[in-house]
Amino acid sequence: MRMIGWMLAVALLAPGAAFAQVSDPAPVYVGGRAIAVEGGYDFGWPGVYFESRIEGQGVRVRFEAPAEYMRLLVDGQERVVFRRPGQVDLTLNNLTPGQHVVRLEKLTESQSGGGVFHGFYALDGGTALPLTPRARQIEFIGDSYTVGYGNTSPVRECTQEVIHDTTDTQQAFGPRVANHYGAEYRINAYSGFGVVRNYDGHSPDLSLPVIYPRLKPDTAAVPAQDDSAWTPQVIVINLGTNDFSTPLNPGERWADEAALRQAYQTRYVAFVHELAAAQPQARFVLMGSDAFYADVERIAAAVNAAAPGKVTTLKFGDLDHMACDGHPSLADDARLATLIQTHIDGLGVWGQPN
Template sequence: MARRTAIVLALLLDIAASAQAQPRVHADAALQGTPAPVAIGGRTAPHPAGLAHQWPGVHFETAFEGDQAGFELVAPPLTLHVLVDGERVATLRQPAPGRYRVDGLAPGRHVLRLETASENQAAAHVFGGFLLPRGSRALELPARARRIEFIGDSHTVGYGNTSTTRECSSAEVDATTDTSAAFGPQVARHYGADYRIHAISGRGVVRNYDGHAGDTLPAAWPYLLLSHGHPDEDTAWQPQLVVIALGTNDFSTALHEGEPWADRAALREDYVRTYARFVRQLRARWPRAHFVLWATDAVDGEIRDHARQVAMKLLGEGDRRISFLPVSGLDMQACHWHPSAADHVRLREALVAHIDALPPPWDGD
């Protein structure tokens, strides 16, 4: 009886300590600590002060035992979510460079995660790493067996997805873009999967939005940074699923004089040929992955019809690990006629239903 009473008392004390714990995140220039291991989600490049990153949705994790931890932002993103044990405890908007302390935690085991929520095509960010103050010690993070690669444009970025209006200034787009709330991370969370997001707003397969200059997505994809610094030579990342949505920017605006296509038919032909070549390149790198190509019914179905042609072309060549998902019924109520928060839930549900109907893609399941 005495032993049972002691156990109950210990449990009550643990519950009380947890209830009193109020995690907080605050700048602390005086923070000192031991560097902690970093699990990286997404592409990073070496930097003298840490890890440079520019693709959207990059995230960092560490595990520790204790009641506090810290991190350093050398060149911060516009918006950064801070999560402890899977729960968001803070969102830093336009944070200043420097060190940040996460404290007020109940003593015990914790996972600290930072998620880049914003997009920045102009320059790379730099993460300085995690720090563990005295009294906290590093733990090993369990590896996730499932991996998904998401490739696309602004829809995959989550451009303006938390906005409730289509009319947005540039500042409002920045404030309402949240890649972590886009369909890709939602799908990954559903499956408990690691993920990478390689998407750039306004970029297409052969043509960018309104004919604007700049790399198309297939031209930018091979590099760790958008500046073409550091080709990605990492063969360790082997996703079981590759989810691609490209074509909105190729087709959503009229051709202009001086563009390299004589007419819309030539643009469509170039799109199908180049998209198929891009998928073949990815297939050579990830031979066991299942590829899901999806497209909306926008532009009178032009995007959907020609993305479908890509999938059919590859299937006709003998690639049996590829499927096509047409998507309709999106309200496009977010900034500049982009998918809304409700649309991203619809996309998640459509992709999950499609993936669940496939032969199980997960190794070891």
């Protein structure tokens, strides 16, 4: 694995002016939510990725990511990992002749900020090709477990900087499941957030359902943008850990845990109904640990009473929690991915993995 910072990227790997390239960027598939802006896409959600196809022996990539870790792949092979690179204008001119798929993917979580993707460009003599998105689509909605919070860390005790640097959403259970099925995916997850209550009661006016419609987690205004091509066959939700993992504090709006659990169930049912109205073709998988699985079962029963068979539940446990702050490790992510895959296989939504 090659890891480069801002100065090295510019000095050694970005002699863009030395190579002619096609003036317009190649058509790009955006995996995840992003805001279309002049000259690119403003992104912030975990796990976002950008893919294009080119024919030729070289490609140029341009993007900005002041605080993120980003990975560049060509034909599925990692070429560069950028660590807080800032502005990047990078040219790879040593590709074998022929067609290539180039991909830039976001590894870290940015609850504010994010980056801007400007595009992939075929070098002079090359050709930008159309890219056909995969037919299978799957969405993951959740919290830090879905983000992959500190999942590559070998220890539990982590500073905020280490948490950031060791988070790799692309190795969390969601992308693992999507890659198993050859599916496009979206990760709409935010560490510390729950359905009605966030970790230790912070940010009481916000929650995952509140920020879910946003094209960036920190951008409340949602620009009008065509999203009709996103029709996932499966939506996997894992929310509840933050609602119940810390005791209620004085002044919070629930009188006791029983009231909190009732509010959680009521809002969760409404959230699934909202999602189902927008994505009527989707099957829903609601995940839960021992701490809130009984609530999840009640939520599923309530949804299925109105829409039979729309929702199934999936209990998880037996994790080593060896990553930052006791979060799931890479080994746990692999276990969770296998658990989810087995469950999806049982739904009969898809046949064999692509």
